[in-house]
Amino acid sequence: MIPRILVIDDIFGSAFIDRRNLCRNFGLADVTGDDEKPAAVDNPIAEAVFCSGQRRDQGVVRNDASVAINVIAGGWTSDGTDVWALVLLDLRFASGRLAQDGEPEGQEGDDIFGLRVLEAIRERFMDLPVVVLSSRDRSEVIEDCRKLGALDFIQRHGNGSDSLTPREILQNKLFEHGLAEDHRGIIVGRSIPLLKALRAARRAATGRGNILLLGETGTGKELLARYAHDVSPKAKGHYQIYHPDESEGLQEDALFGHEKGAFTGAVGSKPGAFELAMGGTLLIDEIGDVSENLQSRLLRPLENKVISRQGSTEEVKLDIQVVLATNKNLDEYVRTGRFKYDLLNRINASTIEIPPLRDRRGDIPLLSEKLLEQHCSSIGATWPRAVDPAAMRMLMEYNWPGNVRELSNVLRKAVNDNKGSELLISSDLQIGFSSSLVTLETARTSVPTPSATVLSEVDELLMAMETFEFDKDYTKLNAKLPRLQKAFATLLSRYLIAAIDATKKMKPGQGPDGEINITGAVSCMMGKQLKTAKAADVVKRIIQTDTASLEEMLKSNELLEHIYGEVLRLRPKKPK
Numbered sequence: 001m002i003p004r005i006l007v008i009d010d011i012f013g014s015a016f017i018d019r020r021n022l023c024r025n026f027g028l029a030d031v032t033g034d035d036e037k038p039a040a041v042d043n044p045i046a047e048a049v050f051c052s053g054q055r056r057d058q059g060v061v062r063n064d065a066s067v068a069i070n071v072i073a074g075g076w077t078s079d080g081t082d083v084w085a086l087v088l089l090d091l092r093f094a095s096g097r098l099a100q101d102g103e104p105e106g107q108e109g110d111d112i113f114g115l116r117v118l119e120a121i122r123e124r125f126m127d128l129p130v131v132v133l134s135s136r137d138r139s140e141v142i143e144d145c146r147k148l149g150a151l152d153f154i155q156r157h158g159n160g161s162d163s164l165t166p167r168e169i170l171q172n173k174l175f176e177h178g179l180a181e182d183h184r185g186i187i188v189g190r191s192i193p194l195l196k197a198l199r200a201a202r203r204a205a206t207g208r209g210n211i212l213l214l215g216e217t218g219t220g221k222e223l224l225a226r227y228a229h230d231v232s233p234k235a236k237g238h239y240q241i242y243h244p245d246e247s248e249g250l251q252e253d254a255l256f257g258h259e260k261g262a263f264t265g266a267v268g269s270k271p272g273a274f275e276l277a278m279g280g281t282l283l284i285d286e287i288g289d290v291s292e293n294l295q296s297r298l299l300r301p302l303e304n305k306v307i308s309r310q311g312s313t314e315e316v317k318l319d320i321q322v323v324l325a326t327n328k329n330l331d332e333y334v335r336t337g338r339f340k341y342d343l344l345n346r347i348n349a350s351t352i353e354i355p356p357l358r359d360r361r362g363d364i365p366l367l368s369e370k371l372l373e374q375h376c377s378s379i380g381a382t383w384p385r386a387v388d389p390a391a392m393r394m395l396m397e398y399n400w401p402g403n404v405r406e407l408s409n410v411l412r413k414a415v416n417d418n419k420g421s422e423l424l425i426s427s428d429l430q431i432g433f434s435s436s437l438v439t440l441e442t443a444r445t446s447v448p449t450p451s452a453t454v455l456s457e458v459d460e461l462l463m464a465m466e467t468f469e470f471d472k473d474y475t476k477l478n479a480k481l482p483r484l485q486k487a488f489a490t491l492l493s494r495y496l497i498a499a500i501d502a503t504k505k506m507k508p509g510q511g512p513d514g515e516i517n518i519t520g521a522v523s524c525m526m527g528k529q530l531k532t533a534k535a536a537d538v539v540k541r542i543i544q545t546d547t548a549s550l551e552e553m554l555k556s557n558e559l560l561e562h563i564y565g566e567v568l569r570l571r572p573k574k575p576k
Contacts, residue, residue: 001181001183001185002029002044002045002046002047003045003046003047003085003086003174003178003179003180003181004031004046004047004048004049004075004083004084004085005028005046005047005048005049005084005085005086005087005088005174005178006048006049006050006051006071006072006075006084006086006087006088007022007028007048007049007050007051007087007088007133008051008052008053008068008071008087008088008089008090008114008117009050009051009052009053009088009089009090009093009133010052010053010054010061010090010092010093010094010095011090012050012090013050013051013052013053013054014052014054016035016037019035019039019050020035020037020038020039021039023038023039023041023044023048024039024041025165025166025167026045026166026167026169026170027041027043027044027045027046027167027170027171028041028044028045028046028047028048028170029041029044029046029047029048030048030050031047031048031049032048032049032050034050045167045170045171045174046085046086046170046174049071049075051067051068051071052067052093053065053067053068053090053093053113053117054067054093054095055067059097059098060096060097060098061094061095061096061097061098061104062095063093063095063109063110063113063116065113065116065117065120066120068117068120068121069117069120069121069124072084072087072121072124072125072128073124076125076128077362078192079191079361079362080189080190080191080192080194080195080360080362080363081190081362083179083190083192083195084128084179085129085174085178085179085180086129086130086131086173086174086177086178086179087121087128087129087130087131088131088132088133088154089114089117089118089121089130089131089132089133089150090114090132090133090134090156091111091112091113091114091115091132091134091136091141091145092110092111092112092113092114092134092135092136093110093113093114094106094110095107095110095113096110114132114134115144115145115148118130118132118145118148118149118150119148121149122148122149127179127192127196129151129177129178129179130149130150130151131150131151131152131153131154131173131177132145132150132152132153132154133154133156134153134154134155134156135155135156135157138153138155141153151177152173152176152177154169154170154173175202175231176199176202176203177199178199179192179195179196179199180195180198180199181195181198182198182227184227184230186223186226186227187220187223187224187227188363188366188367188370189360189362189363189366189367190362190363190366191355191359191360191361191362191363192360193355193359193360194355194360194363197224197352197353197354197355198224198227200350200352201224201227201228201231201352202228202231203350204228204350204352205228205229205231205232205233205234205321206232206233206321207232207233207234207321208321209321209349209350210302210321210322210323210324210346210347210349210350211225211228211321211322211323211324211350211351211352212287212323212324212325212326212347212348212350212351212352213225213323213324213325213326213352213354214325214326214327214330214351214352214353214354215325215327215353215354215355215356216327216354216356216401216403217327217402217403217405218357218402218403218404218405218406219354219355219356219357219403219404220354220403220404221285221325221327221354222241222283222285222325224352224354225241225281225283225323225325226239226283228281228321228323229280229281229321229323232281232321234279234280234281234320234321236280237277237278237279237280237281237320238276238277238278238279238280238281239277239280239281239283240273240276240277240280240281240282240283241282241283241285242254242255242273242282242283242284242285243285243286244284244285244286244287244289244290244294248291248293248294251290251291251294252293252294252297252310253270253272253310254272254273255272255273255274255284255294255297255298256272256274256297256307256308256309256310257269257270257271257272257274257275257309257310258270258272258309258310258311258312259309259310259311259312260311261311262309262310262311262312263310263311266310266311269309271309272307272309274301274307274316274318274320275307275316275318277320278318278319278320279319279320280320280321281320281321281322281323282320282321282322282323283323283324283325284298284322284323284324284325285325286325286326286327286328287324287325287326287330287347288326288327288328288330288333288338288339289326289328292340295339295340295343296340298343299340299342299343299346301318301322302322302343302346302347303346305317305318305319305320306318324347330344330348331344356400356403357400357403357404357406357407358399358400361396364392364395364396364407365387365392365396367404367407368387368392368395368407368411369387371407371408371411371412372385372387372411372415372424375408375411375412375415375416376415379412379415379416379419380419381415381416381418381419381420382419382420382421382422384422385415385421385422385423385424386422386423386424387423387424388423388424388425388426390425390426391424391425391426391428391429394426394429394431395407395429395431398431398432410429410430410431411424413430414428414429414430458495482548485545485546485548485549486546486548486549488545488546489543489545489546489549489550489553490549490553492542492545493542493543493553493557493560495525495542496521496525496539496542496543496560496563497557497559497560499521499522499524499525500516500517500518500521500559500563502521502524503517503520503521503524504516504517505517505520516562516563516566518532518535518536518539518563518566518567518570519531519532519535521535522534522535522538522539523535525538526538532570533570533571536566536567536570536571537567537571539563539564539567540564540567540568540571543560543563543564543567
């Protein structure tokens with residue numbers, strides 16, 4: 001699982017003796033395949049492929065950026081099945097006719113040919129991290145290199161410091177800039193979005209600041225938080241997780257602890273999660289769910305790393321790294337007053353967005369293999385277990401609103417239901433958004449059984465509708481339109497009721513039902529602010545989508561009937 005880098009250099013690309021010395025100094029395993037006696041390197045930090053970036057033709061050496069670009073393309077795929085962790089790029093490439101000593105005589109433009117290669121890389125491989133490797137002085141070239149997209153610079157013959165070896169220098173560059181997999185093998189995948197998230201975590205994990213993890217449910221926020229701890233200077237310290245699933249008073253006690261007598265029942269002193277994580281990392285999960293009062297109490301600890309236990313005025317200086325995670329849109333929460341702007345400012349300096357599984361589909365085969373092995377081991381089922389190509393297509397095509405957690409649940413059920421099988425096939429998989437777990441593949445040829453399903457994302461339903469195809473068979477099409485109209489009308493009415501429930505105005509002493517806010521509900525549904533009359537017109541159109549079933553729908557739902565009566569009062573069918 002060691003990273004794979006590409007070295008683009010005229011000397012190291014063709015001169016084996018120089019290349020072997022470089023490999024020994026920088027800790028590289030040469031896997032180019034053109035050297036019969038590559039350097040033997042103990043515990044290499046990376047595999048390296050070497051490319052000269054040149055063509056040789058009848059005693060003439062020509063610099064050609066396309067040579068390097070073609071090598072890059074051969075080891076780089078958008079789905080992440082092949083990715084270079086890093087490119088080391090020289091600046092000067094000697095070209096021209098070969099002299100008597102076998103070296104090129106040199107031509108105009110040789111000194112900046114590396115910059116031309118860098119430009120070509122940036123045009124085609126925006127995500128590919130490039131570090132310049134040159135014998136020139138850093139101050140002479142770093143400005144031009146950075147403008148063209150190079151991330152850093154390594155002095156070919158050392159960095160002017162006796163404190164670090166060339167191997168340590170390259171290791172640091174890989175840590176900071178490289179697209180490297182999780183060396184622990186816990187977070188599985190090599191897609192570019194995932195590798196960029198891992199890189200962001202390594203950069204943010206200084207051991208001192210706050211890290212904010214944003215990601216949908218099931219994307220693996222806890223796993224990335226643990227990764228940030230393991231790669232940080234706090235790795236040898238404690239790792240503590242706090243979930244805000246208690247009442248407000250218990251939340252404060254769980255985080256800050258208390259002294260004896262701080263409140264009724266406090267018969268002794270108790271440290272909170274902040275102190276329990278001392279010297280290590282504290283993960284505050286679902287920070288978007290903590291109460292307003294607790295948000296205020298978190299301001300000082302997160303900025304100054306100081307807390308006081310409940311019932312005490314003594315300050316405790318914290319030596320911890322804090323990671324906060326949420327699946328909420330905190331910017332939206334700030335706009336609506338549910339999250340403090342001051343708190344967001346203290347936690348969003350190092351923000352990492354964890355990609356949803358649909359944005360890293362290339363990782364699904366690797367994830368599936370890892371998860372199947374885990375589930376077979378825990379359940380005592382047959383392993384190894386192959387995945388049929390048709391089954392893998394189903395896994396790859398589904399949009400996974402529940403992300404890796406949903407994939408894990410689907411595979412766990414498949415294993416549990418077929419413990420003795422050596423092959424996972426399509427019929428073993430129950431994938432989808434309804435209780436019958438209909439797959440997108442199945443949705444193209446059959447209508448899912450209606451069920452009282454709560455969708456985590458309406459986009460899942462829209463995608464299923466967009467991919468639905470109708471069989472061009474008279475008997476299968478006959479008389480389906482009335483049923484489709486009725487089903488669509490029922491769906492829209494459920495959407496309206498959900499929006500009404502979500503926007504009810506709650507007033508003190510009013511009870512749990514709240515006051516219906518038609519204008520707010522329709523504005524939410526439409527994604528823009530509407531006037532009351534316009535909102536009433538929208539509701540009328542929704543409820544009247546299928547006039548044939550209108551009366552039946554109203555009788556079956558008292559709230560819908562009330563809403564319809566209200567909008568008719570606001571916008572009667574005929575002018576008064």
